[in-house]
Amino acid sequence: MIYISLLHVFPLCSINFLMAGYDSISPDLRVTARGARSNAAGRYEATEIRYEADGWAQEADEKPLRTHVTDEVARRIISYNRSPDLPFDRSINPYRGCEHGCIYCFARPTHAWLGMSPGLDFETRLIARPNAAALLDAELRNPRYVPQPIAIGTNTDPYQPIERSHEITRACLEVLRRFRHPVAIITKGTLIERDLDILSDMAAQGLVRVGISVTSLDAGLARKLEPRAPSPARRLATIRALSGAGVPVRIMASPVIPGLTDHEIEALLAAAREAGADAASWIMLRLPLEVAPLFQDWLQEHYPDRVNRVMNRVREMHGGKEYAADWGRRMRGSGVYARLIARRFEAAAARLGLEKGQTRLRLDLFDRPFEKGDQLALFG
Template structure:
């Protein structure tokens, strides 16, 4: 079903395109008998998944981690450009509105994590959380899966890297501060624009830009190292803000920065082009033309080593501008790895404690 049978205020996508695994598709045709004003508002639906394992392994050369955890599938933030949208097709759902309204929660993840960390063969290395969907999206306020994961990681003295644009992370400053004191945590806060109106259209249920900068400041004040992540950079739409974003992030207390270019894999391409036509029709052609120039004439190239940054003169220009400004602000540093030597199995109830 392409068009939703409900009104969709505060959503990034405006349609529910069939995913790539569907053999058949259907499209609703307006007949005038159900005016949009009479349609119900599309609400968020949350279902529970009970996986057998919670740590996901990867061997991608484009990322600095080999394991991650996803407390949720789908993301209510509704960022129109989110590269994780195609993953909803594996659930038989659409990468469009379904991705931001039909969510999957994993409430048993903390218990599974404790079990996997306790395995005799387990060897600790930094676990990444939030690299796919945001662990601090609005539904976390009720489910608190991320907080319980942090409690387990602190108990095991296990390193964790977190990526978020959600200010709900401030709720967990007590745990994050304890982890930071042991050298076990680093947080990346995603920034895309300082334009609140653009952010509201592009990331409808994510916190406003100024609020995210406040989160950086509060994390830094609690002793948590923060990396400002300019992701995605969108040529013709947000790239002119690179220097300003870096300056504001440094002022807030970020100690390092990174960037990634817009990625439009699979169904995300059509969703983003529709969004451009609706919200930025005067710039839509330019944005897509520059993007295709960086990906060999395609909307997206999945090649390792190039998919995150693109190639060609535009990509080189963005890389140079970022590098120069980051160096000027002291944000170009290579941060040391988090500690793995503190890892331990917490004592079980009734177990005798070590004398040493």
């Protein structure tokens, strides 16, 4: 048995028990293969709920913390941005939240907008957008739409485990293929191999490129960092499969974690080049908002002897803060250490022939296919 304490208590009717985050986890739940250790309420919540054990809970009563998926009927699917340090101005995200559970994920704070925790809620309470493909079709048919490459997977992974049953990413790719619209995909999910039939066809027309994210070659470390993501070796195999099918693929050393994975840069690029990657990129560890305490809590549990070493480097790159969101610096940091990492990466990439930029995707093939019932189809 347990009791729940409410801090900053409001009238009972104002508390959303379904959506609010929990600072601690119910003693009757068994948390395994998850990145976060807590479920603190998001920054917009006026209430905080804590479970307090009364000593009656038994291991035999524990139930596993399972993943729950809720459907969202979206109104639009293409998101636009004007960020000067991003190589794309539009993107699609078929899912909110990500079961991979990467503890460092910069997208965790987005769950706070939904009234959920950036902690365990982010990786266990997912939202799918089943009407994404239909919306995409409609938005691309707008006469005012002007094509530019669409990025998929910029916030949460489009090939996380629930894609196997929901197939929203595949449905969106089928739409893009019909319109002959360029797309850039970012993932660490090996399920992308399922869609090689679509990707190889689009690649032959210069319409697709893929980035595979690999943080470390150390399987033990990766398992702790990214508990439900494929192993590093399996992701390298995916690079090999994509390359073998003629799909341009780059290795994304992302994120580089000071004092934890930074020593692997050269080996990581070499392994990716051997697997068939034709380009490479990197991003430094980013700890915005709720990610910073979640990551430090993770460090304290798994690498207590490195907490100061890692966090001192992080603060050194952000003017003494755990994160600074300045354009042009948020992805790489600044200072001596950041410049050293950049030079090491550039030298390794040049030595391996991975220094070229991303494959330029074609825009001139874009065409709106006829819909059923279009009269002009009679003259096709």
